[in-house]
Amino acid sequence: MKILIVDDSSAMRMIVRRTLREAGYGHLEVLQAGDGNQALDVVRKDPPDLIFSDWNMPNKSGLEFLEALKEEGYKIPFGFVTTEATAEMRAKATQAGAKFLISKPFTVETFTKVLEAYIK
């Protein structure tokens, strides 16, 4: 199973990878991208099974990336990992088709609860 992590912070991508390992999912293949445009290129070349994306990024935000995926017909489960966790943002995320929103700072348990539904 392949997971795509999208965040303009390389540190955050490392932290998400570490958290996936600590949650017991270190065996999964992880792809990475630094913004929505890079992420779209990755998906076109090697579609993942699950996407974790930051919200605010240069060169195409997480929301714009999700909209682009829908326009291109991809149906990959998508969730945000973001500091933007207000009720309004959660509603926007759900309306756009995101399956979950993990707010920063997060714990291993937060990731485990979300991932159990999507990772086999």
Add this chain to the structure above:
Amino acid sequence: MPVYALPNAAAMKETVAMLFGEDAKVTPGKPLDTKASSGNLIAIYIDDDDKPVAALLCDIPFAANGGCALSMMPVGAAKDAIKTKKLEQTMLDNLYEVMNILSTLLMDERTPHLKLATLYPDLGKLPADAKVALSTMKGHADFIINVPRYGVGGLSLLVI
């Protein structure tokens, strides 16, 4: 009343645990020295008008321990940096990322937006506008962070 938020130890612990692991510990600390001779490092945060509005000071032990922990550099590298007071570029790049993530602790739903502008490894090289802004930052929160496997270091958050 500060314009921006300041975290308590519990909020700092949550973010530090995400950065460095669940075993990271946070305890109250003393304000770090803002003098150029202190050897401390400083991150300056700006608002949407590019005005300096907050700062995050750390001592060399935090910079070395936190900077190394983020990409799992050898513990020995952190110890060497603390001893020589010379931080490798990778440690500084990682520290920049840490300071970026810590910026979320300065904001909540009521505060204006801010972002990390620059990390200065040398307080002596702070530009004039940041020096003036620093002198007006009266709100502060000070911590000692224990980075698992690496060691302790000091962190002071300052806001206008």
